[in-house]
Amino acid sequence: xxxxxxxxxxxxxxxxxxxxxxxxxxxxxxxxxxxxxxxxxxxxxxxxxxxxxxxxxxxxxxxxxxxxxxxxxxxxxxxxxxxxxxxxxxxxxxxxxxxxxxxxxxxxxxxxxxxxxxxxxxxxxxxxxxxxxxxxxxxxxxxxxxxxxxxxxxxxxxxxxxxxxxxxxxxxxxxxxxxxxxxxxxxxxxxxxxxxxxxxxxxxxxxxxxxxxxxxxxxxxxxxxxxxxxxxxxxx
Numbered sequence: 119x120x121x122x123x124x125x126x127x128x129x130x131x132x133x134x135x136x137x138x139x140x141x142x143x144x145x146x147x148x149x150x151x152x153x154x155x156x157x158x159x160x161x162x163x164x165x166x167x168x169x170x171x172x173x174x175x176x177x178x179x180x181x182x183x184x185x186x187x188x189x190x191x192x193x194x195x196x197x198x199x200x201x202x203x204x205x206x207x208x209x210x211x212x213x214x215x216x217x218x219x220x221x222x223x224x225x226x227x228x229x230x231x232x233x234x235x236x237x238x239x240x241x242x243x244x245x246x247x248x249x250x251x252x253x254x255x256x257x258x259x260x261x262x263x264x265x266x267x268x269x270x271x272x273x274x275x276x277x278x279x280x281x282x283x284x285x286x287x288x289x290x291x292x293x294x295x296x297x298x299x300x301x302x303x304x305x306x307x308x309x310x311x312x313x314x315x316x317x318x319x320x321x322x323x324x325x326x327x328x329x330x331x332x333x334x335x336x337x338x339x340x341x342x343x344x345x346x347x348x349x350x351x352x353x354x
Contacts, residue, residue, distance in 0.1 A: 181234040192218070194206060206222065234290070239260055240277065248261045267292065272323075299340055300323040305320070
């Protein structure tokens, strides 16, 4: 009886020792993991938006992907003829080339929506013929050529925050602020008694743009200009 109890204690002791050894080995780095480890990422991945659209959802401003290119709807008309199937007549503008086309969609037909999105970046400097925009949180640079910027270059000023339009991770366009603050660098001197209703004169701004300003505006004045029309708004 005593011998049996002694053997039981020895077996329990050996089992406890074995379990301790297993626990220690499983906690070591050499023990193979049954599940893959996920390394935390410092930057959040962007998930593409996927929307199911039909031609009935089309409206001005809708972004469509047609023939592998991003287009923006600038005009549309739902047509219900007396005979035949209904359809949607649209006018589309290509984000990349700037071309416009007319395209007709059958009513209720499925269409692909282009994943065009905006991100705010700061215009930092010009490198040759390229305009460099920077993400101030990641310091990632985005470049656009003079062709993509077009005549909007005359409103771009270093340090200006702009909205870049991206599609499939590629910059395809840029939206400038509607109101931009610029400095007058050359203008005929104002005369005493000049008022805003007394006429206008051309003024050259620090970006090279020329706008008509009231007669009382002088060199060194900061003014607000509408970047869409190029018209003087007011003093800053």
